Amino acid sequence: MRLIVARCEVAYTGRLSTRLPEAVRLLMVKEDGTFMVWSDGGGLKVKPLNWMTPPTVVEPDGEPPGRIVVRKRAGRTEDVLEITVHELLSDVTHDMGEALGLEKDGVEAQLQAELADRPEALGDGLRLVRREWATDIGPVDLMCRDEGGGWVAIEVKRVATIDAVEQLVRYLERIRLDPATASCTGVLAAQRFKPQALTLARARRIRCVEVSLEELRGEREPELTLFGA
Amino acid sequence: MRLIVARCEVAYTGRLSTRLPEAVRLLMVKEDGTFMVWSDGGGLKVKPLNWMTPPTVVEPDGEPPGRIVVRKRAGRTEDVLEITVHELLSDVTHDMGEALGLEKDGVEAQLQAELADRPEALGDGLRLVRREWATDIGPVDLMCRDEGGGWVAIEVKRVATIDAVEQLVRYLERIRLDPATASCTGVLAAQRFKPQALTLARARRIRCVEVSLEELRGEREPELTLFGA
DNA sequence: ACTTAGATTTCGCCG
DNA sequence: CGGCGAAGTCTAAGT
Structure with missing residues (x-):
């Protein structure tokens, strides 16, 4: 250098x-x-x-x-x-020689992995069906079923913005085209929510759940924050 | 430093x-x-x-x-x-003393300014009514009227993505709530369009117009590219 | 090579 | 100070 x-x-x-x-x-x-x-x-x-x-x-x-x-x-x-x-x-x-890469822990991928292991953190009785559930416009992060057998599509973000809500809405549009999953509901899970995202999510009937890596890993008590109905 | x-x-x-x-x-x-x-x-x-x-x-x-x-x-x-x-x-x-800021030319703000000066580049007979036309979810870049007096909301981007289409659609939703502008149409103007943006724009009845700073400034002939109807 | 989506985005603006 | 949107975004992953 x-x-x-x-x-x-x-x-x-x-x-x-x-x-x-x-x-x-x-x-x-x-x-x-x-x-x-x-x-x-x-x-x-x-x-x-x-x-x-x-x-x-x-x-x-x-x-x-x-x-x-x-x-x-x-x-x-x-x-x-x-x-x-x-x-x-x-x-x-300066000759700085070879440098090994940066090891990261705590990005969105980890959050998705933890939620895949413990989907019940997003709602009682939720069971994972598949990660990266394919739709014709891209994969939904997690597809689950609730206690009553109903389908639940889950989008995971570190920070949930208005765009994340729109994205999940687009997925739901496609998923509901299939009669087998026509009653699928949507959940947006994130470490942080922008106010506009919460507002739009309410209008679009998307449930929002605030999560944290620490809680998911059992390092802290799960003081779940639920937005909307 | x-x-x-x-x-x-x-x-x-x-x-x-x-x-x-x-x-x-x-x-x-x-x-x-x-x-x-x-x-x-x-x-x-x-x-x-x-x-x-x-x-x-x-x-x-x-x-x-x-x-x-x-x-x-x-x-x-x-x-x-x-x-x-x-x-x-x-x-x-090293003592590097004071440093004056970076002067930029050619970003989205310039594109919007040029289009405000020459809205006819986006459609015959278009006249500017206001820049940054306020809606309750944020301002539309340009509001114009066409030859027939119809309202036209214009969103300007350097690169038009699917998000830009969604953004304009959200604005149009709000603008059309007012009876005075209920028939407002939408135009997305950008230097470059992502294919997905064009597809969604067509479905949402948003007109797309490719523009370039050089043409707008009269340095090149306006070889307007129109997408969709 | 091109496209898409995440990022400790960073950064500027405006409330 | 916090939200919002642009950026020569940058970067990695997928196609």
């Missing part, structure tokens, strides 16, 4: 056009060809001011002179990042 | 839990308190492996010893980034 600190201006043209006035910035060039421009503040926090993902071509390869140009083919057009260097303050390269 | 290169392991607990095995990585600490962990490759390109946005507390402040802990209050819980340093390879700080 190469780290260049320089007083410079930056111009980008591609999907849009941007310009950065002269200031001291960090130019970060990763081994894979990723190129990024960072400032110390300026509103953006975790996102670079400008960037280009591989495959990139950087000119020139050697000492940074007055100008660095990064290019990339993007369909029929070309993306160009043009850096005018006014003063070079630092230029170091 | 402080740049630390070190062989280290990283553990994060917060909204989820992650772990990074021992390897050489870049620790980037911005003046505003943003903390990031970078590797040279590893799949992720423009996103850090781990990060924490301000306000953060970093312990300790001085020389990085065997351990660096970054903390942040996040509602009722706490986010923690714990870095075990096995070997310090570099630790430099």
Whole structure:
């Protein structure tokens, strides 16, 4: 990885056009060809001011002179990042070797897996029939049956937005076309609910259940929050 | 800005839990308190492996010893980034001073502005009534009237997805509740249309019009593409 | 190669 | 401060 600190201006043209006035910035060039421009503040926090993902071509390869140009083919057009260097303050390269990937735990997939193991957390007597139940517009996360044998389609989200409600409604439309599942009801399960989602869900007769990984894993008492009827 | 290169392991607990095995990585600490962990490759390109946005507390402040802990209050819980340093390879700080913001040109706001100036690009005789026409669930981008005086609600997107169609349909539902605009029709304008969006738009009787900034600005001939009827 | 959906999305705007 | 919607979203997975 190469780290260049320089007083410079930056111009980008591609999907849009941007310009950065002269200031001291960090130019970060990763081994894979990723190129990024960072400032110390300026509103953006975790996102670079400008960037280009591989495959990139950087000119020139050697000492940074007055100008660095990064290019990339993007369909029929070309993306160009043009850096005018006014003063070079630092230029170091570090060999960082191989890096193993990031292990994650707690994303939506885990939530779905836990709910598949304990569907009763979403309603008394619920039994799992299938994960990823196919419809012709995509799979519903969980398909269950309740105590009375009724079908229940379940959509799982980390954060439930208005779009999640619409998505489940679309699935239900399709599922109910089949006489065998014509009376299927819908449940939206999420760690967090946006108010608009709750409002729309009520109008669409979707039941909402707030869940948490800790509770599902039995680390906490299940203080189930049910919205709507 | 402080740049630390070190062989280290990283553990994060917060909204989820992650772990990074021992390897050489870049620790980037911005003046505003943003903390990031970078590797040279590893799949992720423009996103850090781990990060924490301000306000953060970093312990300790001085020389990085065997351990660096970054903390942040996040509602009722706490986010923690714990870095075990096995070997310090570099630790430099650069004063980057003030940096002016990024000037952008070509995003959705521009597209909406151009269409507000030339609504006829979306249909013969269209005249703008108001931008950001308010409904009780949010504003429609453009409200127009056609040659016959009929109302036309227009949603502008850079890329039109199925969600954009749903959004416009929700607006139309509300607009049509008012007898004065009960016959309002809908137009979805975008630079690019996803196939699913076109299919759903046809079913929902939303007209789709492909537009481009260049054409709207008169830099190219308007070779209008109309989808559906 | 293209499309779809999730993300510790991030980020800006407006209430 | 919190909700809402755009983003050069980015990224991974499926087709």
